[in-house]
Amino acid sequence: MNDIAIKVSKLNRNFGDIRAIQELDLEVEKKRIYGFLGPNGSGKTTAIRMLTGLLKPSSGEVEVLGLRLPQDAEKLRLKIGYMTQKFSLYNDLTVKENLQFIAKIYCLPSRLQKTRIDELLNIFGLENKINQLVSTLSGGQKQRLALAAATIHKPELLFLDEPTSAVDPENRRDFWEQLFDLCDQGTTILVSTHYMDEAERCHKLAILENGIKRVDGTPEELMQQMGVHVVEIAASDLRLLKQKLIKITEVITAAQLGARLRVLVKNSISDPLVFLKKQKGIMPGDRLSLVRPSLEDVFVTSTGEGRQ
Amino acid sequence: MNSLLRIQAIFIKELTQLKRDKMTFGMVVMLPLIQLLLFGYAINSNIRDIPVGVVDHSRTGLSRVLMQTISATQVVKFTEHYTSEQQAVTAIARAEIRAVLVIPKDVSQRLARHRTLGLGTTSSTKGETSRPIAQWVVDGSDTVIAAAIKGLRNMPLSELLRKPVNRNTPTFEVALFYNPEQRTVVNIVPGLVGVILTMTMIMFTSAAIVRERERGNLEMLITTPVRPVELMLGKIIPYMFIGAIQVIIILGLGHIIFNVPINGSLLQLADATFLFITASLTLGLVISTIAKNQLQSMQMTVFVLLPSILLSGFMFPYEGMPVVAQYISEALPATHYIRLIRGVVLRDVHIFEMTFDVYWLSIFTLAGLVVASLRFKKNLD
Ligand SMILES: Nc1ncnc2c1ncn2[C@@H]1O[C@H](COP(=O)(O)OP(=O)(O)OP(=O)(O)O)[C@@H](O)[C@H]1O
Ligand SMILES: [Mg+2]
Numbered sequence: 232m233n234d235i236a237i238k239v240s241k242l243n244r245n246f247g248d249i250r251a252i253q254e255l256d257l258e259v260e261k262k263r264i265y266g267f268l269g270p271n272g273s274g275k276t277t278a279i280r281m282l283t284g285l286l287k288p289s290s291g292e293v294e295v296l297g298l299r300l301p302q303d304a305e306k307l308r309l310k311i312g313y314m315t316q317k318f319s320l321y322n323d324l325t326v327k328e329n330l331q332f333i334a335k336i337y338c339l340p341s342r343l344q345k346t347r348i349d350e351l352l353n354i355f356g357l358e359n360k361i362n363q364l365v366s367t368l369s370g371g372q373k374q375r376l377a378l379a380a381a382t383i384h385k386p387e388l389l390f391l392d393e394p395t396s397a398v399d400p401e402n403r404r405d406f407w408e409q410l411f412d413l414c415d416q417g418t419t420i421l422v423s424t425h426y427m428d429e430a431e432r433c434h435k436l437a438i439l440e441n442g443i444k445r446v447d448g449t450p451e452e453l454m455q456q457m458g459v460h461v462v463e464i465a466a467s468d469l470r471l472l473k474q475k476l477i478k479i480t481e482v483i484t485a486a487q488l489g490a491r492l493r494v495l496v497k498n499s500i501s502d503p504l505v506f507l508k509k510q511k512g513i514m515p516g517d518r519l520s521l522v523r524p525s526l527e528d529v530f531v532t533s534t535g536e537g538r539q
Numbered sequence: 540m541n542s543l544l545r546i547q548a549i550f551i552k553e554l555t556q557l558k559r560d561k562m563t564f565g566m567v568v569m570l571p572l573i574q575l576l577l578f579g580y581a582i583n584s585n586i587r588d589i590p591v592g593v594v595d596h597s598r599t600g601l602s603r604v605l606m607q608t609i610s611a612t613q614v615v616k617f618t619e620h621y622t623s624e625q626q627a628v629t630a631i632a633r634a635e636i637r638a639v640l641v642i643p644k645d646v647s648q649r650l651a652r653h654r655t656l657g658l659g660t661t662s663s664t665k666g667e668t669s670r671p672i673a674q675w676v677v678d679g680s681d682t683v684i685a686a687a688i689k690g691l692r693n694m695p696l697s698e699l700l701r702k703p704v705n706r707n708t709p710t711f712e713v714a715l716f717y718n719p720e721q722r723t724v725v726n727i728v729p730g731l732v733g734v735i736l737t738m739t740m741i742m743f744t745s746a747a748i749v750r751e752r753e754r755g756n757l758e759m760l761i762t763t764p765v766r767p768v769e770l771m772l773g774k775i776i777p778y779m780f781i782g783a784i785q786v787i788i789i790l791g792l793g794h795i796i797f798n799v800p801i802n803g804s805l806l807q808l809a810d811a812t813f814l815f816i817t818a819s820l821t822l823g824l825v826i827s828t829i830a831k832n833q834l835q836s837m838q839m840t841v842f843v844l845l846p847s848i849l850l851s852g853f854m855f856p857y858e859g860m861p862v863v864a865q866y867i868s869e870a871l872p873a874t875h876y877i878r879l880i881r882g883v884v885l886r887d888v889h890i891f892e893m894t895f896d897v898y899w900l901s902i903f904t905l906a907g908l909v910v911a912s913l914r915f916k917k918n919l920d
Contacts, residue, residue: 284762286918287918287920301918304917304918317755317758319755320756321754323560324552324556328552336763336765338541
């Protein structure tokens with residue numbers, strides 16, 4: 232029980248008629264990186280706001296680090312860090328002034344303050360930006376500053392809402408290195424994203440859609456238990472082929488990937504290669520191969536309802 | 540201890556932001572300066588040189604001397620001559636002149652028969668003994684101007700007749716304390732301090748929390764351990780200094796440029812000002828917790844500002860207001876401060892001789908701080 236950082240059951244949140252979160256059950260282990268994967272408007276931010284005590288649930292139980300929310304929200308503040316989706320530090324202050332402000336708000340002893348700020352500037356590569364106004368930083372630099380500010384008081388639990396949305400792939404890798412470092416030091420991290428490669432790095436993840444958790448588990452589990460065959464077809468007229476294939480009920484989706492068509496076929500078909508070769512539109516010369524499912528396939532299958 | 544640290548953090552942050560906000564910073568200095576000059580020079584209830592015309596039916600030396608005597612009072616200035624009343628009335632309608640003096644043909648006879656001005660009671664048996672010697676036709680829409688011209692009704696004309704000045708013993712003797720020369724600016728400048736402070740203090744703080752919300756800082760701020768009351772205090776303290784600077788500008792320049800005396804003690808002045816600044820700042824904070832965006836906070840500021848200018852006793856005496864307006868007036872912090880500052884600056888009173896105003900400002904501040912802190916919720920619902 233003590234290894235659980237977040238425990239949520241039957242959580243709901245409505246905004247008027249909009250059901251932003253529906254019957255969400257969640258269990259996040261300590262010292263792990265847990266991911267929320269979902270398209271725009273799927274309720275990631277709303278869920279995180281309820282877990283940080285910023286929004287009151289319409290119904291349901293939330294327990295974070297052994298504290299019940301929203302009653303004990305104030306006690307939780309010192310133990311968590313929250314990096315908001317929209318940049319929320321002060322644009323008209325410098326990097327250093329922002330960090331000093333946050334350090335004081337968390338009441339770091341003044342001696343510790345300086346060393347901690349220097350340490351963070353070093354970790355996040357912002358040493359040469361100390362006296363620069365935040366409004367003049369690049370998107371990636373701002374995001375690193377925001378992460379630095381969120382971790383200044385060494386929180387046990389860190390909430391990151393789409394932390395890498397403005398970051399190039401290279402910097403994204405560095406950013407994740409830093410997350411793993413934090414995780415190794417014992418921090419639990421809950422991160423929301425709509426990048427597959429990021430989701431795949433999480434220890435565990437939940438896929439949200441329309442406020443409903445579709446699936447959750449480790450990325451490997453999800454890919455194995457997906458219950459779909461993934462077939463790649465190399466053919467000449469992929470667009471026409473796609474149009475034909477998606478009309479078949481056993482085919483869930485088909486998406487073009489360069490010169491190949493990636494087709495998801497339901498598990499009810501035992502041999503998808505044989506099944507597909509019999510379909511109209513497939514030429515004798517086309518090459519079909521069964522491939523390992525990716526997280527994107529999981530995402531597409533589990534959020535597929537209402538598509539196409 | 541932790542509380543103090545957090546208040547200090549917010550205080551420093553606000554000050555740094557203010558320092559970078561050139562526009563606001565400029566307003567802190569320019570607003571009182573410009574208002575002082577505008578009000579100091581423009582508002583003057585001692586009216587001079589009202590443009591008027593004349594329709595002279597008599598065309599005698601007497602009528603010319605009459606006009607000169609009137610001009611000598613400096614209340615009016617003859618700018619136009621008209622041949623008929625109609626012309627003159629049209630000119631009034633077009634606002635070319637404010638009034639017209641109609642001098643009748645028989646002005647010399649009327650003057651001769653006039654009871655107090657005249658040369659005796661020769662014709663007192665006749666019905667027309669004491670007719671006025673001429674007539675003013677006035678655009679009465681502006682009561683202040685009308686009153687100034689009405690003031691000419693009984694002007695002495697003895698000089699006109701080369702008679703020794705007829706000095707009547709007045710019924711009352713009037714001793715004018717505190718502003719013996721009756722200069723409007725002496726009363727305006729201390730009142731202006733109240734109006735300027737109302738304007739800037741409420742305007743700055745009413746935007747304080749709304750701005751954090753609009754820029755997205757609030758979501759970060761409310762996940763930290765900062766308490767609402769710490770946030771409120773940290774936000775108002777920098778503005779206390781700004782308020783103090785503004786008071787110094789207004790009263791200092793008022794003293795130098797307009798020779799407004801500062802009769803009371805500076806300590807008393809500082810006490811009263813402190814009370815008022817905190818009251819205005821907390822009112823601003825309350826607005827800030829109600830408004831959804833900066834435009835709304837601005838509108839609410841104006842909503843408070845207008846009655847503070849019109850009903851606080853700054854422009855019109857409290858005693859002349861209808862009862863309802865007096866109730867509203869009593870509710871405004873500006874009213875109480877303007878009473879206090881006029882008391883201290885002009886009449887050298889100790890502010891505790893005006894306990895009601897002192898208590899009222901103190902209670903207003905406390906209530907405002909409590910309401911703002913209670914209203915400020917640390918969540919996004
Ligand atoms: N304050 C609010 N008032 C009304 N509706 C809201 C509010 N906040 C969120 N919603 C609605 O709730 C749903 C979920 O929004 P949320 O911001 O949680 O999505 P998200 O997964 O974070 O999306 P994104 O990837 O775009 O950030 C949306 O339909 C949104 O319109
Ligand atoms: Mg979001």
